[in-house]
Amino acid sequence: MSYFAAQHRGVADMTMRTPTFSPMRLRAAAAALLAPVLLGGCDLVVMNPSGDVARQQAHLILWSTGLMLLIIIPVMVLTVLFAWKYRHGNEDAEYAPDWDHSTGLELIIWSAPLMIIIALGALTWISTHSLDPYRPLARIEPGKMLAKNAKPLEIQVVSLDWKWLFIYPEQGIATVNELVLPMNRQVRFRITSSSVMNTFYVPAMAGMIYSMPGMETRLHAVLNKPGRFDGFSANYSGAGFSDMHFTVDSMDDAGFAKWASEARAAQKRLDLPTYVQLEKPSEKVPAIRYASVAPELFDRIVGMCTKPGETCMQATMMQDGSKDPRRASGHGTPVNNGGHMRGSEAKGALLKEPEEKGSSPHRNAPRGAAPGSSEPGSQANRSMTSIDPLPAIFAGRAAARS
Template structure:
């Protein structure tokens, strides 16, 4: 839904700009041919300097196009604000996302489960993401579903997505984050409600629980990480990940104030 709207915006803007680009290219070729040195029938006007008609065309038409694109972009970007919840009669599902080296951790706080490098959600259900990083700055991106948004340590960003079509979508990191960056991928599975319930049952039957101690091992840098499930999750895990950087920043700030 969001991805389709963004694709439509890009296509509309491109076609609109071609209204200027294509005529300019064609006129350039025509003028080069019409006023070639061998064409003795072309008008020779060495003292010509101004044409009101040409000035009107080259200024008014681009100005109208720029005004149209400005209004279109302003309206569309506000409608597609990643922080703006999507309107739906279906109750959204909440997912907390943690960017790690070099994998993605997905926590379902309302369901009490978590997964690594696999994101699942029901078709037709809005997904409300809260995103952070427990490493360097990264970028969360599911190209077919919507725009990317950054994941930063000590901060929370938001993203809202919705799809009406079941599918297995590619999720990637869109910000270089070290040697394991190229394999920092995940799959986003849009399922029917029945299939999602089956997936959730599978995760809840997983033998591992994601406590803070287990998370320490999960967070260690690793590459080409396989999908991993956790049947239970420490309910404070996400907030603790965010808070540990904020605590460090507040301590540094307090020290600076004291020294000053």
């Protein structure tokens, strides 16, 4: 057999062994390739929420994306079109080396983005005010306005290390890592933190909002569908951050009343000593229910005065801002200058009298006019750092080393 005949036979054998793909195999291969994409988006809770506030925010995302695509898609299409039309091999394309201006093209290039920016600005301005988390809701769901005399359910939220505390003042109960809401009722969240900053976030209900120590933030929201949803912190706060989750249950009024009754039958009570122990860092804390709550506990947490002997920040600010002439002139006895101060026991510089502070040399003290004002060519102008003469003891050591 000749060499060329052998090669021809080998090619024929390879052709005979080439597999054929049936439509069923093609569908299976396509499904395998698309499976990660489909499974990765199986729970698009942000775009398919269960609360009216989150739904309006999802619509805002879609409208903003659509407006931006009005300019992005044409630019991408025209880029490919121009590259194909004016390619090197297309001799039929018009060649105009002296062309430099087109009024019509300039109008399109500048007017279209300008109109889109105006539309985005108007949309952002309106939604920023209508979806302000501090603003009470105007409606419960599309087409169902909220009655003016409808009382919202108040829930006080405290982010701890690393768990969430929910206080229900109206029901007189509290829970840890368990949030239960009545369906189709406005909820007003008062949010704070016991230590570091966190973020309260229930994607199915509303956008995220920060919780900060010594401060109170607010959020108005509603859930319109029954079910169990996820809540978590979206701001890193330390070692136990990854397990700082809580469940959110939405139920009808009868179910919520039954749950509150069961919580009031719990054995634990959330008094101040219990809260001080709860405040200590802990991870993977299961749900806890408290049948009663210490009076004004949330206000004491905001005021950072939950421990015995601590003075609340509200009292400090009230006395500091009083009309007492001695306070107005910076004199008098500060509220937090006692024996039980949060943090350091020493009196801070802001609370000292001028004669108590004294003076000490420092490197940034004024040293007269800079050399550049009188000696423009001086080498001292090249250095922006002030170098003080070394003390005698260090100067002697430096001379000995040299």
